[in-house]
Amino acid sequence: MxxxxxxxxxxxxxxxxxxxxxxxxxxxxxxxxxxxxxxxxxxxxxxxxxxxxxxxxxxxxxxxxxxxxxxxxxxxxxxxxxxxxxxxxxxxxxxxxxxxxxxxxxxxxxxxxxxxxxxxxxxxxxxxxxxxxxxxxxxxxxxxxxxxxxxxxxxxxxxxxxxxxxxxxxxxxxxxxxxxxxxxxxxxxxxxxxxxxxxxxxxxxxxxxxxxxxSPFADTSAVSLDLKPVMTLTSAIIGLQDLPAGEAVGYGATFRAEQPTRAGIVACGYADGYPRHAPTGTPVLVNGQRSRILGRVSMDMLCVDLTGISGAGIGSPVVLWGEGLPVEEIAAAAGTISYELLCALAARVPVVEV
The missing domain is CATH 3.20.20.10 (Alanine racemase)
Known part of the structure; x- marks a missing residue:
């Protein structure tokens, strides 16, 4: 699955x-x-x-x-x-x-x-x-x-x-x-x-x-308002690529490695509701450690930087937004608001209550 x-x-x-x-x-x-x-x-x-x-x-x-x-x-x-x-x-x-x-x-x-x-x-x-x-x-x-x-x-x-x-x-x-x-x-x-x-x-x-x-405010975090994230969008690493300096990843080759880079492929894309316009640098958690997206988001996949992420490999858990990573941060990086990201969750994404 x-x-x-x-x-x-x-x-x-x-x-x-x-x-x-x-x-x-x-x-x-x-x-x-x-x-x-x-x-x-x-x-x-x-x-x-x-x-x-x-x-x-x-x-x-x-x-x-x-x-x-x-x-x-x-x-x-x-x-x-x-x-x-x-x-x-x-x-x-x-x-x-x-x-x-x-x-x-x-x-x-x-x-x-x-x-x-x-x-x-x-x-x-x-x-x-x-x-x-x-x-x-x-x-x-x-x-x-x-x-x-x-x-x-x-x-x-x-x-x-x-x-x-x-x-x-x-x-x-x-x-x-x-x-x-x-x-x-x-x-x-x-x-x-x-x-x-x-x-x-x-x-x-x-x-x-x-x-x-x-948070409804651009300048005030949800944590400071005592609000807790209700939705946590999670996935995992399903592929690995070692990029030599100078090589690109993804459609349009919008990210090109300046140094040897270990990249992880995550099972999530814009058909799942993740914003296609999220740029390189958009935050993500891998194995509970903060990292970043690399290159352009695809329909079913996106790429993240695993360089320096200890223990990261196939099956490593990924948090795209939610617990430990406020959805407002993803929205701000993508030039939108958290309302849009939450409402855009695709019907094909399984939902579980915790």
Whole structure:
């Protein structure tokens, strides 16, 4: 059997949920488990986070799968429903929906549903992605309050720069200006805001990346935030090459040895979800010792430097990210973010719970 696998540490997942609780003890938690639980397995993550009061997913299919698996918590559709045909399913399975455009309100006004649907009315407070602009927010709220198919209304926004130097001040001020005096629950904080801006915690927090043990901040490590990696991507050395000085390795000959170099071939490539654009020098652990990638990542394999790695040979264990090697480091080397790497884990990679 090919040695590549992703190990999912459920104890670490529960620990990270405890960090959320510690930062926002007065708020209820909607655990964001879209994108197949950020690559960790949606149902697996939901089971481990049964203490959460709610889950957030992308679409109706994911939400129904949670209900059919027996989960009773609130379930929120982060992009809402996409057609009126989905509304009966929302009512049947008691699914909550983000409302971000006039067309969704019109569908609700026209629907004759047997039960009311809880909604999260989204304010576009500055991200300019989804949501009602401030001048349209009040009218949207009034229409939802009058709609017979609408139950509880929660006021919601999403921060664009909670992980950046500029922070959330302008967006929070916009939200507070419109929400002041309104008797409705509030949901604002993503992982970065949970950790840095307690004034934005509100009634519901929406942790995502921090649950999976990765820092939402480029300048702050997960370890310093007491977050533990949940996914560890491991493999092994399956081939060896001794490169004389001047010889290259891999497609495009992008790495050429300046001195005699012992290279190891690892069973992992971009078809498994490892970033093809990770350059020479991207860190890797071999036999628990820090080393580096050499040359271009292939579809099924990549090459690592074994020079000076004691005891390295065929079968030596390799950690590509996770325990002992933060996924943020790999992402930074590859010019991306940890979210992308975790979500990109390929279906062909075996997943085991530890």
């Amino acid at each position: 090919r040695p590549l696998q992703a190990k999912i540490n459920l104890s670490a997942l529960k620990h990270n949920f405890g960090v959320v609780r510690g930062h926002a003890p007065q708020s209820r938690t909607i655990a964001v488990i879209k994108a197949n639980g950020y690559g960790h397995g949606m149902l697996r993550v939901a089971r481990a986070l049964e203490a959460a009061e709610g889950y957030a997913v992308l679409n109706v299919g994911e939400a129904v799968a949670l209900r059919e698996a027996g989960f009773k918590q609130a379930i929120l559709l982060l992009e809402g429903f996409f057609s009126a045909d989905e509304l009966p399913t929302l009512a049947e399975h008691r699914l909550a929906s983000v409302i971000h455009c006039q067309e969704q309100i019109e569908m609700l006004e026209m629907a004759g549903l047997p039960v009311k649907i809880n909604v999260f009315l989204k304010l576009n407070s500055g991200m300019n992605r989804l949501g009602f602009r401030p001048e349209a927010f009040g009218a949207a709220l009034q229409r939802l309050q009058a709609a017979r198919s609408v139950g509880q209304i929660t006021l919601m926004t999403h921060f664009a720069c909670a992980d950046e130097v500029q922070g959330i001040a302008a967006q929070l001020a916009c939200f507070d200006r419109l929400a002041t005096g309104l008797d409705a629950p509030r949901s604002l904080a993503n992982s970065a805001a949970i950790l840095r801006f307690p004034q934005a915690h509100g009634d519901w927090v929406r942790p995502g990346i921090m649950l999976y043990g990765s």
